[in-house]
Amino acid sequence: MKKVILITGASSGIGKETARYFAAKGWNVIATMRSPEKETELTKLDNVLVTKLDVQNIESIKSAITAGISHFGQIDVLVNNAGYGQMGIFEAAARQQIVNQFEVNVFGVMDTIKAILPHFRERGKGMIVNISSGAGKFTLPMLSMYAASKFALEGFSEALSFELSALNIKVKIVEPGGTQTNFNQASADVFAHDASLTDYDPFLAAAGKMFDTMKQASITSIEVAEVIYKAITDGTDTLRYAIGNADFNQRMNARRQMEDQEYIDSIKNGFVKYLQQ
Template sequence: MSAETSPVVLITGASTGIGKAVANLFADKGWRVAATMRDPAKGGDLAARQGVAVLPLDVTQAASVAAAVAATLERFGRIDAVVNNAGYGLFGPFETASEELIARQFATNVEGVFAVTRAVLPTMRSQGSGTIINVASLGGLISLPFFSLYAATKFAIVGFTESLSFELAPLGIRAKYIAPGGVSTDFAGRSLATTVGQGENPYAASLGKVMAATGARRSNYSSPELIAEVIYTAATDNTGRVMYLAGPDAEQAYSLQRTLSEADRLAMLRQHAGL
């Protein structure tokens, strides 16, 4: 593959975690990479790589989305794959979530995916090819307590992607989603917002149990590099497959819960969550 003919991927949220690992892996494989991020100053080592363009993109800003797609086309001339990765978690009781917190969660995790997808579709349609890869979550297939709003966004992405896959297939465009389990990134740190405010919290007892159970599992999380490998497979396997579980925990939990009755499934999730 010469540099001018190698495929092109646009990745959102490439400053850290899964997005950064995806940018590095695709660059390793010879792809040309538009590694987009809210603050391009965070793209230092990526920017130094050949065939990588670090570009500003905040998925909640329509003008920013349009500018990043235009800059990618100007630099590379085509877009073969998009990885809608930007997103963050929102943890805590639903009741105490402000409208502002809810709106920001959906603006980023759902409407951000819509905006980037809409912005690249005309290009992929005119190419007659392309793959849209949306980073959902195991939490978009199975929900855990106190993640109601995050689950709502990731279940939305799963349904959106599966439906889209049917309507885009006749145009030569594929839509796929990735469902990672736990991944060692900034997700559980700086990227996890909380609905828990000041003052008395009527959910404190069960919230404490869930936080203890979740914290105890962090040592089993997958690396972002492993998730990036699954995303690379989705971009290159040339199949119409839509769902890609990512990480041993995701594969195990998903296959186990499919064998259970609803009562047993809910009991398993309660126990898993420490309730």
């Protein structure tokens, strides 16, 4: 019997490529998105069910899971991919922007997991893959809200992996960085900024220069899909899988290897030089 995977946020980027990748590997795929009526590619694949799921709407989560089980008979893996990055100045962010960041990146993940766990418990097995980010391991200027949501996701996922291990349900975390998707544009569209907060102007200018130096070759969504496939099929209890460009890998290694304050100071010192220019 073919295995079945449910993917949230499958309308573009990593989610869409993961749906394609697993379909090509012979899996049955439940590709979920907020506006399935707009999808024209995945609907052409015989082993893909495209259906509505908005992680901010619990009823749509339950309906998508029910539809998937009804269509394919079971669900073996849940990939929580839906998410976005609320970038910008924390003081300039509207409270609703902050709430939305956590509703999508954290509470939406929790609600989706809670909705599928009865099915996994009934079957005596299952797997959950949460798509995190390097921002769940290290922070940078203007990432306070996004990093907060991903740090929360990392802690939740790690603790949950202990709870569910006794039920033969595995939890995995994939941490992409520097990926070629529409993520940056989506984040730019909701950038938190207030022109009246002129005290932040030197910071914003320095942050811009800092981010310019970080632009390196990006990895593709297909490469991330390959790592997701490895995480699901490698037969291990490995919790975290990181994949990214050279800058991402350098920062991840620094966070792992440096003392905490040493790492914090390195980021501050690297940033201060742009303030002084």
